[in-house]
Amino acid sequence: MIRIAIDAMGGDFGPEPIVAGVVEALKDTNFSAVLVGDSNAIKPLIPTHLLKNITFVKANEVVSMSDGATDALKRKDSTIYKSIELLRNKEVDAVVSAGHSGATMSLATLRVGRLKNVARPAIATLMPNSKDTTTLVLDVGANVDCKSEHLFQFAVMGEVYSKQILNRETPRVGLLSNGEEASKGNEVSKEAFSLISRLDSFVGNVEGNQVFDGSVDVVVCDGFIGNILLKTSEGVADAIGKIIKKQITKSPLAIAGSVLMKKVFKKLKKQVSYDEYGGAPLIGVNGCVIISHGKSNAKAIKNAVFQAINFANSDINKTIEEELSNFVR
Amino acid sequence: MIRIAIDAMGGDFGPEPIVAGVVEALKDTNFSAVLVGDSNAIKPLIPTHLLKNITFVKANEVVSMSDGATDALKRKDSTIYKSIELLRNKEVDAVVSAGHSGATMSLATLRVGRLKNVARPAIATLMPNSKDTTTLVLDVGANVDCKSEHLFQFAVMGEVYSKQILNRETPRVGLLSNGEEASKGNEVSKEAFSLISRLDSFVGNVEGNQVFDGSVDVVVCDGFIGNILLKTSEGVADAIGKIIKKQITKSPLAIAGSVLMKKVFKKLKKQVSYDEYGGAPLIGVNGCVIISHGKSNAKAIKNAVFQAINFANSDINKTIEEELSNFVR
Numbered sequence: 266m267i268r269i270a271i272d273a274m275g276g277d278f279g280p281e282p283i284v285a286g287v288v289e290a291l292k293d294t295n296f297s298a299v300l301v302g303d304s305n306a307i308k309p310l311i312p313t314h315l316l317k318n319i320t321f322v323k324a325n326e327v328v329s330m331s332d333g334a335t336d337a338l339k340r341k342d343s344t345i346y347k348s349i350e351l352l353r354n355k356e357v358d359a360v361v362s363a364g365h366s367g368a369t370m371s372l373a374t375l376r377v378g379r380l381k382n383v384a385r386p387a388i389a390t391l392m393p394n395s396k397d398t399t400t401l402v403l404d405v406g407a408n409v410d411c412k413s414e415h416l417f418q419f420a421v422m423g424e425v426y427s428k429q430i431l432n433r434e435t436p437r438v439g440l441l442s443n444g445e446e447a448s449k450g451n452e453v454s455k456e457a458f459s460l461i462s463r464l465d466s467f468v469g470n471v472e473g474n475q476v477f478d479g480s481v482d483v484v485v486c487d488g489f490i491g492n493i494l495l496k497t498s499e500g501v502a503d504a505i506g507k508i509i510k511k512q513i514t515k516s517p518l519a520i521a522g523s524v525l526m527k528k529v530f531k532k533l534k535k536q537v538s539y540d541e542y543g544g545a546p547l548i549g550v551n552g553c554v555i556i557s558h559g560k561s562n563a564k565a566i567k568n569a570v571f572q573a574i575n576f577a578n579s580d581i582n583k584t585i586e587e588e589l590s591n592f593v594r
Numbered sequence: 595m596i597r598i599a600i601d602a603m604g605g606d607f608g609p610e611p612i613v614a615g616v617v618e619a620l621k622d623t624n625f626s627a628v629l630v631g632d633s634n635a636i637k638p639l640i641p642t643h644l645l646k647n648i649t650f651v652k653a654n655e656v657v658s659m660s661d662g663a664t665d666a667l668k669r670k671d672s673t674i675y676k677s678i679e680l681l682r683n684k685e686v687d688a689v690v691s692a693g694h695s696g697a698t699m700s701l702a703t704l705r706v707g708r709l710k711n712v713a714r715p716a717i718a719t720l721m722p723n724s725k726d727t728t729t730l731v732l733d734v735g736a737n738v739d740c741k742s743e744h745l746f747q748f749a750v751m752g753e754v755y756s757k758q759i760l761n762r763e764t765p766r767v768g769l770l771s772n773g774e775e776a777s778k779g780n781e782v783s784k785e786a787f788s789l790i791s792r793l794d795s796f797v798g799n800v801e802g803n804q805v806f807d808g809s810v811d812v813v814v815c816d817g818f819i820g821n822i823l824l825k826t827s828e829g830v831a832d833a834i835g836k837i838i839k840k841q842i843t844k845s846p847l848a849i850a851g852s853v854l855m856k857k858v859f860k861k862l863k864k865q866v867s868y869d870e871y872g873g874a875p876l877i878g879v880n881g882c883v884i885i886s887h888g889k890s891n892a893k894a895i896k897n898a899v900f901q902a903i904n905f906a907n908s909d910i911n912k913t914i915e916e917e918l919s920n921f922v923r
Contacts, residue, residue: 395836443821474829492772500803501830504724522854529841
């Protein structure tokens, strides 16, 4: 049975939504949950009949959002540190954390280690698109300064993830750039273009809008740009929502219209909500680590746990190592 | 009277929308229009009573979107080349072009020249936000690889433009980054942070969503990222529109609702449409050049002409030179 360690305290809202998400997941699937944190606070949140699927590991500290990621290595009694140690010691198959993402990433990279031929693990995230599917974008925050070979590795990792976890038989991999033409790009992305061209899955440069039109399965960029892309898309969706709301309240007719359209807006919200996608896998470490949003609700955690189960059940890490070994000079 | 050269042939849809935009502008404001292109094609599009405000300059070629920007220098009989030459020779006060933006930028930079202490002119664009104002973003495509001092110059140029053209008394200037904290950023942006900190208007790092929430007036980034930001926001808006449409057609109630909300959607479309904002000023060249979208309609061109008039009537170029001279070592 797959064993998953969950940092029960790291999220912005304390243990409640995290534990509730794990409970929801346990109702749907069989796995062994290891909850890391203050068991006195956690245990009362769990229905008695589910306790048999859960073990508890005590950790007395939480790395807070204001802490530096590098301090995390010293915080050996923190929920993240202990969760990652369980993975390192092979006591669990995967970790899910909604805590400090930088700390999770550093600890996973340094304590669990990287896959062979992977210089930099990347955080990958699923973005909704207008074709009712999703686009995998990586990196979205782990690596702010990237070299072309890092972007190449992200392309391979994204391709394999897309195949094995998202079941895309022949994923189309694009490199984020300022134009579709091969001549477009900055210094690093132009170099990366020629490296990634060695992959059959590579469809060339893609522009920002192609993340949302379903024309590619994987979009590769550095973590600085990936973070900006993520926040920009949140910002646009939010602004559109606000403008619509403001306009609606100005007219009784529009209010009536919005009531009739309630289901449409609900469906839209569902489609663009990160809850549906769970967490973001950290790809490239020698294990399975799912990084969830600090503001995750129970549904997001439940989906993150499902993601962890799929990841841990797959051969993705082995395949990434094999694929990359074909390109080692 | 302000004299404006308009590249009448460079847009994706030929001379019709461009000339129609100039005609609309002439109905509202007094200026002298110089239409550059094939006068046989252009003249029939102009009502006789407006001909007195228009002169024609013959140019037999159009730089096409597939041409390289660097070839533009040799295409001396092109509409863009001739428009820029008019500015260089001070026969006009401003140029508006919906043609090849790279060519326009190279020609303006090389033939008209840069302002003193400006290493790289930048293309600035106005983005709508949820506070019903606009956010100025620069650079959005002119410079894909930037050093920190270029970003600093963009900050000064954006600040001055925001003050003088957008009438923001105390503009708030932000540096686009992967987090608000001063410690966030990539190598170049961290260096730029400390340079831009010398400006009183600097509010620190901003994230992608802040472009759309009205919390800053100016957002500084390199042209690679600026282009991605622009295309990403177009892509998100487009995807949301498509998802809503798809959902609406699934239910008669929702169709009725959407009819009642028609005005709201129209208002939204107007608010997020680039037509309203005209073109993007190329800031940092020793003159006034407005770069319009290749797909500009008459309204976009009309607004670009108004922008050119405001720019040419301002002291912005002189002020930028003065401000930058305070920081020259």
